[in-house]
C-alpha cells in the first residue's frame with residue numbers, strides 16, 4: 001500500500017512543511033510540501049537525511065536507566081513502566097521535601113512547547129525554560145526594547161527587497177528553506193546584499209558588498225552608520241516623525257561616533273560606510289537590516305541589535321513590500337486561534353527559580369534564562385531545584401563550559417532526558433526517555449503566522465519502529481502517574497487536536513489534503529496605517545523609558561573589545577548547511593558529507609607560527625586542550641580562529657562521530673556566568689584560545 005502524508009520536518013528546529021511517501025509501512029521518499037508555494041518541493045540536505053536517521057540503530061531504542069556514575073555510559077534498558085516508576089518515585093520525594101517548584105524543564109522552544117508548558121503548570125512548577133539564552137535572547141530583548149514586539153515581531157520580505165543587510169547572519173548556510181529561497185530570489189533579482197562577518201561564508205559569496213569586520217566591533221560599525229544616516233538625513237523623515245520617539249537624544253549620543261571613528265575601531269573604511277549609507281537611502285523603504293538570530297555572542301550584542309532595529313525604523317520599512325512585515329495571525333483573518341493546552345490549567349504562584357520577570361525584570365519570564373536556573377541549582381537560592389527534565393535540548397553543548405555545567409548538574413537528584421538521539425546531556429542523565437522520531441509521531445497542532453495565517457499538523461507517517469513514544473504521550477502519562485492530570489488528561493492525539501480546535505471552524509479532517517489549513521483565501525496585504533507597537537508609548541522608542549527604569553541605558557557608550565593576548569585568537573563558531581548543531585554529526589549520511597571540523601586560521605598568522613595547512617594544531621584555554629586539523633585560509637580575520645559547532649563527541653555508541661574534531665563550547669571557560677546583562681545571552685564569542693603546532697604532528 002502506497003500513501004503520501006503531509007507533515008512537518010523535524011530534522012532541525014525550522015520545521016518545514018513536507019510530503020512523505022510511504023509504501024508497505026516503509027518511508028520511501030521525502031520532499032517539500034508543494035501545496036505551500038514558498039516551500040515548493042525543496043528540502044535541505046538535513047531533511048533528506050531523515051531516512052538514514054529513522055532506520056539508524058545508534059539512537060536510544062527503549063527507555064534507559066543509568067547504572068554507573070553520571071556520564072559513565074553504563075545503562076540498562078527498561079520498560080516504560082519501570083522508567084515512569086523510577087521517575088515518579090523520585091519526583092514524589094522531591095515534591096514532598098521541596099515542593100513542585102524544585103522541578104524544572106528546558107526545551108528547544110518553538111510551536112510545540114505549549115504541551116510542555118501545560119505539563120509544568122499541571123505539576124505545579126513555574127520553571128519552564130527554552131534554549132533562547134544561547135540563541136536569540138539578545139536580539140529578542142533588543143527588539144522588545146525598541147518596538148515592544150520582539151525578535152519575531154516582523155517577518156522579512158527578502159524576495160522583494162532592494163537591499164539586504166546581514167550582520168553575521170549566514171542565511172544560506174544557517175538556513176531555513178523558505179527564507180533561503182526568498183533570499184536567493186532577491187539575489188537573482190539584483191538586490192544589493194551587504195554582508196558583515198570576520199569570515200567569508202557562503203553568504204558572503206552571494207553579497208554585493210562584504211565587510212571583513214574586526215571581531216566584536218559590530219556595535220562600532222552600527223554607531224558609525226547610524227551617525228551618518230541621521231546627520232545627513234538619509235532616512236524616512238515622514239515615518240520617523242509619525243512613529244519614532246527619541247531621535248534628538250540619539251543624535252546627540254551619536255555625535256562622536258563618526259564613520260571616521262568607526263573605521264579606526266572596525267577596519268571598515270569610512271568612505272565605504274558613507275557609500276553604503278547613500279545606497280540604503282536610495283533603496284529604502286525596500287531595505288532590510290536583519291536584527292540577528294544567534295546574535296548572542298559579545299558583551300554589547302544587545303546594543304548592536306538595538307541599533308539594527310533602529311536602522312529599520314529609519315528606513316521606514318515596516319509594513320512595506322521588500323521590508324519588515326507584521327506576521328498576520330488568525331485574528332487578522334477574522335478567525336479564532338487554537339486553544340492553548342495550558343489555558344485550562346490553574347496558574348502557579350511560586351516565583352521562577354531564575355528570577356526572570358521578578359528580580360531580572362528585563363528578561364521575559366516565558367522562556368526564562370537557563371543559565372540563571374543553573375545558578376539556582378548550584379546555590380539552592382532562591383530555593384532548591386532538584387529535578388531537571390531536558391526535552392529536545394542539549395545544554396551540555398548549547399550552553400558554554402560543559403565541565404562547569406556537570407559540576408552543577410551533579411547537585412540534582414534527578415536528571416531526565418527526552419531525546420531521539422544520544423546527546424551529551426542524555427548521556428549524563430539518570431534516565432533517557434526515547435521520543436519517537438518525527439516520522440513516527442503525531443504532535444500537537446501549531447499556528448502558522450504570515451500573509452495567510454492558519455494551522456498545521458505534524459502526523460506520523462509510520463508506526464514507531466522501536467520502543468519509543470511521542471512526547472504528548474510521555475508527558476500526559478507522567479502527569480497521570482503523579483496524580484497531576486486533573487486538567488491535563490488526554491488519551492489520544494485526536495483528543496488533543498479537538499481540544500485545540502474547539503473555538504475554530506476547522507476540523508481534524510481538514511488537514512488531510514495538504515497538512516495545513518489556511519484561514520483566508522487571499523493574502524493579507526501590508527497596512528502601514530495599521531502598525532501597532534508593543535511599547536508603553538505605542539511608538540518605536542529610541543529612548544526606552546522601560547529599559548532605563550530597569551537600570552540600563554538606552555544607548556551604551558562604546559567600549560572596544562579586548563584584543564586577544566599575544567599568541568591567542570578569539571574563538572568563533574558557526575554551522576554549515578548540512579548539519580544541525582550537534583545532532584547530525586552521527587547521521588549515517590550527513591557524517592559522510594561532514595565527518596569532522598577543522599580550525600580555520602588566517603594564512604599569515606599561521607605561517608608566522610610555523611603552522612601548515614592540513615597539519616595538526618593544539619589549542620588551549622586554561623587547562624582545556626585539544627588537537628585539531630588546521631585549515632589555512634585568507635578568508636578569516638587574523639585575530640580570530642573558527643570551528644564548526646557540534647563536533648568533538650565523546651559518546652562511544654555514536655561510532656561515526658566519536659572522537660572526531662573538537663567541541664567549541666569546551667573552550668568557553670567561565671562563560672556560563674558571563675552574559676550580556678541587558679539582553680541575557682551568554683557571551684559565547686568572548687573566549688580566546690592559544691594555538692600552536694601539535695607536538696607530534698600527524699599528517700592526515
Ligand SMILES: Nc1nc2c(c(=O)[nH]1)N[C@H]1C(S)=C(S)[C@@H](COP(=O)(O)OP(=O)(O)OC[C@H]3O[C@@H](n4cnc5c(=O)[nH]c(N)nc54)[C@H](O)[C@@H]3O)O[C@H]1N2
Pocket residue numbers: 012013135136167168169170171173174175176196197198199201213214215216217218292293294295297572573574575576577578579580581642685
Ligand atoms: N544548517 C543549519 N541551519 C541552521 C541551524 C543549524 O544548526 N544548521 N541552526 C538554526 C539556528 S537555531 C540558528 S540560531 C541560526 C543561526 O544562524 P546565524 O545567526 O547566521 O548564526 P551562525 O550560523 O552561528 O553564523 C554566525 C556567523 O557570525 C560570524 N561572526 C562571528 N563573530 C562575528 C562578529 O563579531 N561580527 C559579525 N558580524 N559576525 C560574526 C561567524 O563567523 C559566523 O559566520 O541558524 C539556523 N539554521
Ligand SMILES: Nc1nc2c(c(=O)[nH]1)N[C@H]1C(S)=C(S)[C@@H](COP(=O)(O)OP(=O)(O)OC[C@H]3O[C@@H](n4cnc5c(=O)[nH]c(N)nc54)[C@H](O)[C@@H]3O)O[C@H]1N2
Pocket residue numbers: 010013107108131134135136294391392393394395397398399400418419420421422423435436437438573574575580581582583645664665684
Ligand atoms: N558553542 C556554541 N554554543 C551554541 C551554538 C554554537 O554554535 N556554538 N549555537 C547556539 C544555538 S543558535 C542554539 S539554537 C542552541 C541549540 O541547542 P539545542 O537546542 O540543544 O540543539 P539541537 O541540536 O537543536 O537539539 C538538541 C537535542 O534535541 C534532540 N532532538 C532532535 N529532534 C528531536 C525530537 O524530535 N524529539 C526530541 N525529544 N529530541 C530531539 C537532538 O538529538 C539534540 O540532542 O545552541 C546554542 N549554543
Ligand code: SF4
Pocket residue numbers: 009010011012013014015016043044045046047048175176177
Ligand atoms: S531546514 Fe531542512 S532540516 Fe530543517 S526543517 Fe527544513 S527541511 Fe527539515
Ligand SMILES: [Mo]
Pocket residue numbers: 134135136294
Ligand atoms: Mo539558534
